[in-house]
Amino acid sequence: MFKKTLLLGLSLVFIVGSLAHAADVFKAEYVSGKAGFEKKIKGELMVDAQALTFKDGDKIIFTVPMTEVTKASNAVENNTGGLGRKVMFGSLSNRSEGFVYVSTENADAAEALVFKVDQKAPAGIVAKIEFAMKKAKN
Numbered sequence: 001m002f003k004k005t006l007l008l009g010l011s012l013v014f015i016v017g018s019l020a021h022a023a024d025v026f027k028a029e030y031v032s033g034k035a036g037f038e039k040k041i042k043g044e045l046m047v048d049a050q051a052l053t054f055k056d057g058d059k060i061i062f063t064v065p066m067t068e069v070t071k072a073s074n075a076v077e078n079n080t081g082g083l084g085r086k087v088m089f090g091s092l093s094n095r096s097e098g099f100v101y102v103s104t105e106n107a108d109a110a111e112a113l114v115f116k117v118d119q120k121a122p123a124g125i126v127a128k129i130e131f132a133m134k135k136a137k138n
Contacts, residue, residue, distance in 0.1 A: 023048035024128050026117055028100070030054055033113035034062055045100075045115055047128045049135050052102065054115075064104050064113070066136035071103040072129040074122030098122040102129060 028045040030037065043056035052064045076098050098119040104111045117125060 023053075024125075026121060026125050028054070029116040030061070031099075031114040031116055033102075033111050035109065035111065037062065045117070045125070047125065047132055049132050052129065052132075064102070066132050068104045068106045069102060069129065069133045069136075070105050071101075072126045072133070073101045074126045075099045075101070076119050076122060100125050100129075 046053040096119040102113040
């Protein structure tokens, strides 16, 4: 019995330890802010201790080292839609959209990246980015 409990405990420590180093992945849409990327792109935003990476499937679109991230913030905005949607759906035409804003600076440029995410996710994503940013600078 003791051996099984010890084995289970060691397995849990190993699993939790490996999860702590895994990147956090969020469904996102790049909106604007990165030089050379003018169009909106749907994909995934990955946050880990070394970098902020935006991917479309297996293809990496761009990566920003955490040492270049200076600030992250979020907002949830109400989108009332156009006239046609208002006429068709009335008060049901309103929908909330979540946004994550990431400011970066390096020796050559400063950028302000904008990502649209699920309306319930922005605060959590910003917390992960700020935690990784502080860790990378120490």
